[in-house]
Amino acid sequence: MKLIYQIILKVSVALVFLLTAWATFFYFALQVEINDEVDDALENYSEIIIIKALAGQELPAENGGSNNSYRIREVDEDYVKEHPVIRYADADIYIPELQETEPARILTTIFRDGSGSYFELTVATSSFEKDDLREAILNWIVFLYIILLLIIIGINVWVFSKSMRPLYALLNWLDTYNVGGENIPLENNTKISEFRKLNDAAIRYAGRAEQMFEQQKQFIGNASHEIQTPLAVCQNRLEWLTDNTDLSEEQLSEILKTRRSIDYIIRLNKSLLFLSKIDSGQFTDSVLVDMNALLERQLDLYKDIYDYRNIKVTLEDRADLSVEMNESLATALVTNLLKNAYVHNSDNGYIRIKIDSTSIQFCNGAVSGALEGERIFERFYQGAKKEGSTGLGLAIVSAIGKHYGICVTYRYFEGEHRFVLSWDKKNY
Structure with missing residues (x-):
């Protein structure tokens, strides 16, 4: 109120x-x-x-x-x-x-x-x-x-609107403020000392947020470089050992297990860094993304993977859907749901994708009943453990959804999983 x-x-x-x-x-x-x-x-x-x-x-x-x-x-x-x-x-x-x-x-x-x-x-x-x-x-x-x-209501409304104008100006500025983005300076002249102190406090904390944002960006960049580089070196050395030394079958098996572990750590590190960038709002640039074309491109890339398990994919373009968002995040949003539909599917299964003017629906056959709808978007939650899964795919989908105000929902209906991305606020 x-x-x-x-x-x-x-x-x-x-x-x-x-x-x-x-x-x-x-x-x-x-x-x-x-x-x-x-x-x-x-x-x-x-x-x-x-x-x-x-x-x-x-x-x-x-x-x-x-x-x-x-x-x-x-x-x-x-x-x-x-x-x-x-x-x-x-x-x-x-x-x-x-x-x-x-x-x-x-x-x-x-x-x-x-x-x-x-x-x-x-x-x-x-x-x-x-x-x-x-x-x-x-x-x-x-x-x-x-x-x-x-009379009192009239007087209160007049006095309130006059007295609280600086507060509403500050609230409007805070609503439009985007850490790390281009922001207009706060112009809120007032003779009321309490509002002047509130303006100064808001400007100070905005400056601190900008400083912390820059430090976080620098940390994420350094962490990405410092972690990915030694992991890549380890991976190359293991490949060299595999290709240039005489190893017993047992030694080769252990090296392959180690390489798989390093691959998992690399993917996990990339996913965590990606989530950190989303949470800190580093994907500030936006373009008009054609979701129909994006899905078609990604399905073409996943075609061989789906064919390997004989999974049939159908794409229903009921309407054109174009949204304003970062293209990398849009791609991550779609690919993670396509991966999820592949992971939680059976051989000879199916995937149905429906595109409307305000939503995209991913449907696929279920292997072992419904997923835990209240926990599947938590980080590192995997339910039934899937080999090679980091447990961050749906967490990334949820983070992107919150960043852009996209409603991400899951339901289990008639023996299939259904994930829906909705840009219509009526569905909230």
């Missing part, structure tokens, strides 16, 4: 809790304020009634059609002891004039006249509808939340 979306989501959630808490506080604060005002009015009204009652003046009608009403009744001393002098309550009262029940605020007070008798005065006045108030507050809170959310 992008950073701005995370910010908007968190702000939205925070607003929900904030406005909910604010609405609850506002509702109770408003209720207290309204009750205070109503209670003051009830106290004034009750004082007027009590004064007139003590003065023997004519009292107003208990319900004169207004929102106020009262009732006086005489109580005994025991009742007075059991009840407070003044108390407030909320209740629903019936208004005959309106013929409906309304919520009301009620004040009950006890007073004493000149003869020592106790009276209880109950004064009521219409109050507010709490349900209507809660509904109104809820509607306004929802409206306020939507307005605030839209």
Whole structure:
């Protein structure tokens, strides 16, 4: 998830809790304020009634059609002891004039006249509808939340896009940066000190990566020369011994075994160096490679090898496929899969190759069931040991695939191995 979306989501959630808490506080604060005002009015009204009652003046009608009403009744001393002098309550009262029940605020007070008798005065006045108030507050809170959310999102997007522009410029530069290739310099002027430090750190580490890349290239070149040369010398000396000395059959057999071991080491060394070059990105030059023509050339080279085991090869060109990649890597990609189809095949077997506009499929008959799909692309994994195999062929295929974003997959279907190279990202 992008950073701005995370910010908007968190702000939205925070607003929900904030406005909910604010609405609850506002509702109770408003209720207290309204009750205070109503209670003051009830106290004034009750004082007027009590004064007139003590003065023997004519009292107003208990319900004169207004929102106020009262009732006086005489109580005994025991009742007075059991009840407070003044108390407030909320209740629903019936208004005959309106013929409906309304919520009301009620004040009950006890007073004493000149003869020592106790009276209880109950004064009521219409109050507010709490349900209507809660509904109104809820509607306004929802409206306020939507307005605030839209405003905050708009402000956040504007501020974020302005403030984070140097970061996105740096990320774009890092995405396009290719160690060992031609890279444009980083131009990311900003007044924000944190971004300037980030730019400097990225440039420093890019410089270190370039330095390590050059050292690795030099090491690989030196290693190739220093290892291949003595191996070639050993191989030549063994050939000289074979051709120019009188050897017993046992001695000749041992020399041939040694030559085979040296051949294996040479091939292993070349494969490891090749993998190192792929991993370090030393194959930077790319051309448009015609995969149809490349396969035809390689099959022509492998024709005698396949004929030796009577393996029938069919190539189906369903569509032209041309890809942008290094020609040496394209060749290695194809040849290693052709070798694999030969190794994991049987005498009198078959190989079918299908080329589509976005993929190449290599199919061949299986000798002993499915391969271990989760491990066959690991380095040095060989499953059933094949003579002369280094266990690096499919690892090279996988490394080239990762380098160019090619989807390399294996499956065992209907008694045959199927390796697929796909340039279509939908297949990932």
